[in-house]
Amino acid sequence: MNERLALSDEILLSVSKPERYIGGEVNSVVKDKDDVKVRFAFCFPDVYEIGMSHIGIQILYGLFNEMEDVWCERVYSPWTDLDLVMREKNIPLFTLESQDPVREFDFLGFTLQYELCYTNILQVLDLSGIPLKASDRTWDDPVVLGGGPCTYNPEPVTDFFDIFYIGEGETQYRNLFDTYIRAREEGVSREEFLKRCAQIPGLYVPSLYEVTYNDDFTIHAVTPVSADVPAVIEKELCTDLSNTYYPTKPVVPFIQVVQDRVVLEIMRGCIRGCRFCQAGQLYRPTRERDPKVLMQQAMELLDSTGHEEISLSSLSSSDYTGLKELVDFLIDECNKRHVNISLPSLRIDAFALDIMSKIQDIKKTSLTFAPEAGSQRMRDVINKGLTEEDILHGATEAFKGGWQKVKLYFMLGLPFETDEDILGIGDIANKIAAAYFEAVPKEERKSGSVDINVSTSFFVPKPFTPFQWAPMDVPEAFAEKAGLCKHGIRSQLNQKRIHYQWHETDQSMLEGVFARGDRRLNAVVLKAYENGCIYDAWSETYRHDIWMKTFEECGIDPTFYTTRVREDDEIFPWDHIDCGVSREFLLREWKNAQRSAVTPNCRERCSACGAGRYSCGCCPTNSNGDGGVCHS
Amino acid sequence: MIRVRIKFTKHGPIKYLGHLDVMRYFQKAIRRAHLDVKYSEGYHPHQLLGFAQPLGVGITSDGEYLDMTLNTLPGGGLQGVLQALNDVMHEGIEVIKIMELTDTKDKAMTQVAAAAYTVRFREGHAPASGWEEALVNFCTADTINIMKRSKKGEKETDIKPMIHEVLIMDDTICLILTSGNEGGLRPELLLHAFLQSRGLEATPATLIVHRLDTYQEGVDEEGRYFEPLIPDGSKFYREDPLILYAKGS
Known part of the structure; x- marks a missing residue:
């Protein structure tokens, strides 16, 4: 462990959770900086407990540190208390492992997991003493890089980044590091280096593209500044997950973090094609990892971390074809080791209930359903292949098995929504309560009764989804809809058994602005940061008033990005990025949504989304895979 | 089934780990060491561990204790347990002693009677010269009443005893x-x-505190005494308190 900490005892004893800043966790990697050619500071721009829970960083941290000439370290946003101290005392931001200033590094890589982290990026740059704007940086500064889901439309933050990496990180980083090492050895300019990077697949150098606007501020064109810069940047992906690097010695935090367990990544992508879901499109095609490989990884991970829980990670675990084989193995192995198993994103059916009864205390755990919408018509619009019958059947079986708690997740503000769809939420919650009283005779209702928790969030249209054309509701409409939903629940027969909560509307609005934002928003992000905004994803620190004032100062109307109706042929700010699925497919799906027409999942029938070009995973173009075969 | 007590030290930046995190740290270390530790029953089994006395954040120590129950001993017996733990231990935490507990009534948590510390003022925080005599005077008073927080709330307590x-x-x-x-x-x-x-x-940074050891109480023909929770022959007999400024030593 590094005995020399960047912060003095005085400071560490005066801030909350000093363990966030001392590094030295089990499995963290320390190298000699003189033995490496590339020093990479990897940042999740949020507080330690959030950032340490992200599996993507753990993967790339392990992958980079396997490289002999690279040392990857971690840095997170200092919490607001330390932020103030560092500004006051002029202490430069440092990485956890070496405790060296971030500014001394070759690369500073950010993962952009949600839009509301954008001011925290500026916080990290600012505290590091790195010029906020890429155009002001020299070779004295690290190359600032962005990756993660938000980089599929990184336009609102292009001013602050030298490079964006589009897609899965396992494939091109070695290429990038080699390009960097060569450029530094040859002594070329930073501009020349960035031009070379633009030739690497998946790398987007925003300064090499020019954006022109129409009079109404919609995009006229996005053009490369020279002919040798590719006009479109195509995402990177791993075609064979079973033979892709996965870390077996992840860093084990001292303090409790959100994801305090072994995470097995069983699958990337999702066959379902829900029309609101961005991840479901970005990670196509669906690719599974061999259960035999996962069993081996599970044991190595439990050995190296000592974690007391293991969790499966995927967008839809029930669709993983090796689930039974893997779970049977895990139940056996984890029983021996006294390790808990957690299985998120399971569809509730007989198989799931059987597994859950083996690994959970039924009385204490909830069943989770995500119908997302209150009526069948609306579920058809969003292509959520879950029927009322599925839910009631699953719930009835579960009630007979002893479960009493149910969680239901819905969205409000979906496209083409009517009052009936919203009132349907109360209906379905009531029917589930009724199913309990029908399934469980009075004498068997031992302790308590059925307990139904309804939760609604507000729909935010995202790029690269069929709903990228959809107008978003204004906050006032959201509040009205939450009121209507509440009224719908309160007028039910079993309303006493139903609890309802909804999420804040203001933050959803801001998320909506940045999700489909353009380069004009860079000025707003910078100004909001200068006006004091950080940690916008935290309701306790989010300052809606400052954001609204900032939009006004910048002369930008936020509703341009949210409530505006977009024409079918409008050029979007993100159209020069190719996420693997075609715009034609997304538009087809947008039209299907308008007709409430359901599209089958990838295993039932290929819908020619465009991801077939990768010839892997579930696609019929994959000659070795499970492509196009119906498994149900 | 065998119950053991280990003694460990805590040095360097790891002093910032709070008590709950040290507990979590040991739970994970015991798993990494593949010790056959006994678990509680139920859906969420936990290891049967008992820590002697929580250590405040920022305090280093040479005398922390932890009791655990093992189903079986590894090869190498008690020393094998010590070795297995130190092999997966973090820099800054070292297991230095181990003993078997033979009496089921021996529980570190309830046996703790006293602890020894060294305290220094952090640079720039020491009071003006002459504080040594003043501290001796302060501590020699017959009663020292201060506001002290207990489980029932804050109240004035005489800390002299x-x-x-x-x-x-x-x-x-x-x-x-x-x-x-x-x-x-x-x-x-x-x-x-x-x-x-x-x-x-005073601020949280005024003092540099180090725990030397944690003691249990005993009685022999010479009277009541304190000794380390893993006894090493040293005894501190409890008579009148010793309050002394060893000037120029």
Whole structure:
């Protein structure tokens, strides 16, 4: 462990959770900086407990540190208390492992997991003493890089980044590091280096593209500044997950973090094609990892971390074809080791209930359903292949098995929504309560009764989804809809058994602005940061008033990005990025949504989304895979 | 089934780990060491561990104790347990002793009676010269009433009976203070009260505190004494408190 900490005892004893800043966790990697050619500071721009829970960083941290000439370290946003101290005392931001200033590094890589982290990026740059704007940086500064889901439309933050990496990180980083090492050895300019990077697949150098606007501020064109810069940047992906690097010695935090367990990544992508879901499109095609490989990884991970829980990670675990084989193995192995198993994103059916009864205390755990919408018509619009019958059947079986708690997740503000769809939420919650009283005779209702928790969030249209054309509701409409939903629940027969909560509307609005934002928003992000905004994803620190004032100062109307109706042929700010699925497919799906027409999942029938070009995973173009075969 | 007690040290930046995190740290280390530790029953089994006395954040120690129950001993017996733990231990935490517990009534948590500390003022935080005599005077008073927080809330308490030794040598204050489940005296509380009596303000960074050892109580023909939770032959007999400024030593 590094005995020399960047912060003095005085400071560490005066801030909350000093363990966030001392590094030295089990499995963290320390190298000699003189033995490496590339020093990479990897940042999740949020507080330690959030950032340490992200599996993507753990993967790339392990992958980079396997490289002999690279040392990857971690840095997170200092919490607001330390932020103030560092500004006051002029202490430069440092990485956890070496405790060296971030500014001394070759690369500073950010993962952009949600839009509301954008001011925290500026916080990290600012505290590091790195010029906020890429155009002001020299070779004295690290190359600032962005990756993660938000980089599929990184336009609102292009001013602050030298490079964006589009897609899965396992494939091109070695290429990038080699390009960097060569450029530094040859002594070329930073501009020349960035031009070379633009030739690497998946790398987007925003300064090499020019954006022109129409009079109404919609995009006229996005053009490369020279002919040798590719006009479109195509995402990177791993075609064979079973033979892709996965870390077996992840860093084990001292303090409790959100994801305090072994995470097995069983699958990337999702066959379902829900029309609101961005991840479901970005990670196509669906690719599974061999259960035999996962069993081996599970044991190595439990050995190296000592974690007391293991969790499966995927967008839809029930669709993983090796689930039974893997779970049977895990139940056996984890029983021996006294390790808990957690299985998120399971569809509730007989198989799931059987597994859950083996690994959970039924009385204490909830069943989770995500119908997302209150009526069948609306579920058809969003292509959520879950029927009322599925839910009631699953719930009835579960009630007979002893479960009493149910969680239901819905969205409000979906496209083409009517009052009936919203009132349907109360209906379905009531029917589930009724199913309990029908399934469980009075004498068997031992302790308590059925307990139904309804939760609604507000729909935010995202790029690269069929709903990228959809107008978003204004906050006032959201509040009205939450009121209507509440009224719908309160007028039910079993309303006493139903609890309802909804999420804040203001933050959803801001998320909506940045999700489909353009380069004009860079000025707003910078100004909001200068006006004091950080940690916008935290309701306790989010300052809606400052954001609204900032939009006004910048002369930008936020509703341009949210409530505006977009024409079918409008050029979007993100159209020069190719996420693997075609715009034609997304538009087809947008039209299907308008007709409430359901599209089958990838295993039932290929819908020619465009991801077939990768010839892997579930696609019929994959000659070795499970492509196009119906498994149900 | 065998119950063992280990003694461990805590040095360096790891002093910032709070008590709950040290517990979590050991739970994971025991798994990594593949020790056949006994678990509780139920859906969420937990290891049967018992820590002697929580250590405050920022305090280093040479004398922390932890009891655990093992189903079987690894090869190498007790030393094998010590070795297996140290092989997966983090820099800054080292297991230095182990003993078998033969009496089921022996529980570190309830046996704790006192603890020994060294305390220094952090650079720039020491009061004006002459504080040594003042501290001796403060501690020799018949009663020392201060506001002290207990499980029932804050109330005025006489801490004098909890002071067993105050020995000032150069810039270091050696303390032996009552400790344990039934209420004890933390060195910061005593020193902060002293500073306050001089009209000085204390911050969490004023003092550098180090725990030397944690003691249980015993009786022999010479009287009542304190000794380490894994006894090593050393005994500290409880007579009148020793309060002394060893000037020029």
